[in-house]
Amino acid sequence: MSEKKHRVSRRQFLNYTLTGVGGFMAAGILMPMARFALDPILKGEAGAELVPVAQVKDITTEPQRFDFKVKVKDAWYESEEPKSAWVYKDDKGEIVALSPICKHLGCTVNWNADKAHPNQFFCPCHYGRYTKDGTNVPGTPPMHPLDRYEYKVKDGKLYLGKAKPRGEA
Amino acid sequence: MKWTANDVDMYEKERQYIDTAVIPLIPLTLSEGAKAAVSGGEFVQLLTSEIERQLKGRLFLLPPFAYFTAEEQSARTERLNDWTSQLKESGLHHVFYVTGDRAWKEYEPDLLGELFLLPVVPFEHMDEAYKRQIVHDQTSKLLNAFISRWT
Numbered sequence A: 001m002s003e004k005k006h007r008v009s010r011r012q013f014l015n016y017t018l019t020g021v022g023g024f025m026a027a028g029i030l031m032p033m034a035r036f037a038l039d040p041i042l043k044g045e046a047g048a049e050l051v052p053v054a055q056v057k058d059i060t061t062e063p064q065r066f067d068f069k070v071k072v073k074d075a076w077y078e079s080e081e082p083k084s085a086w087v088y089k090d091d092k093g094e095i096v097a098l099s100p101i102c103k104h105l106g107c108t109v110n111w112n113a114d115k116a117h118p119n120q121f122f123c124p125c126h127y128g129r130y131t132k133d134g135t136n137v138p139g140t141p142p143m144h145p146l147d148r149y150e151y152k153v154k155d156g157k158l159y160l161g162k163a164k165p166r167g168e169a
Numbered sequence B: 001m002k003w004t005a006n007d008v009d010m011y012e013k014e015r016q017y018i019d020t021a022v023i024p025l026i027p028l029t030l031s032e033g034a035k036a037a038v039s040g041g042e043f044v045q046l047l048t049s050e051i052e053r054q055l056k057g058r059l060f061l062l063p064p065f066a067y068f069t070a071e072e073q074s075a076r077t078e079r080l081n082d083w084t085s086q087l088k089e090s091g092l093h094h095v096f097y098v099t100g101d102r103a104w105k106e107y108e109p110d111l112l113g114e115l116f117l118l119p120v121v122p123f124e125h126m127d128e129a130y131k132r133q134i135v136h137d138q139t140s141k142l143l144n145a146f147i148s149r150w151t
């Protein structure tokens, strides 16, 4: 084996690397398009991704907490952020998915946790309260109703997207 | 809240609602027992950050209070009490320490804040599901302990 045979000339080297980069770029452009074409239902209105959270058959008229994860990118790195939702079916049988983040200062609210006020969401931090549909109870610190997740149902599964202030959702 | 610029903005605006400091107590050593000390510390940081997520509107999770295990316990206690008095003077009336280091137990009566001692969990030989269950259970225990101190 002579050394010569294995030497890559400068031109060849450039060729390799350029195809390499070009190939990457093409893949980068094609892949998101392919995904979008295959799964349009998994995109919410804002273009945010929806993630599977629960089986529809498990949802009752009593709010239950479901935990899930979403990918987030901030200035420093990409990570998975744990999230949760309080999910139930209302009187009309429609699914309601509420964000558990208190509109006062952001603690996590719980369903039915305060014995003095049953069937409400309760915030342990400064005793904020919300009725079952997420409306803030006047006289407690929160000034706004709980956010609602945008959602879709597909193949018996509940998918959640972004939580939005009520009125916008 | 966490010790970040963003959260400090909120602290400055909403001071009257934030009355609790949480300090993880993390032992350091590079000699024998290093691994146990590290994993105990990791567990504490995992739990305290989850609790911060759920109770962020009322508590401030501070950077850990770290100490070499070789440091005299009395010196350590004094340092920690000094942190605690500074925090209390700034209006954080509840100061909660969270640790896996049993050495603190004996000195509990000397401490100005409240000690929450986590059990030592041998995570190494556990499967994922069981681990998650333990983290979940311990988190909700600690959460309830904090909340009950508030009322």
Ligand code: FES
Residues within 6 Å of the ligand: A102, A103, A104, A105, A106, A107, A123, A124, A125, A126, A127, A128, A141, A142, B057, B058
């Ligand atoms: S954060 Fe919920 S009442 Fe203040």
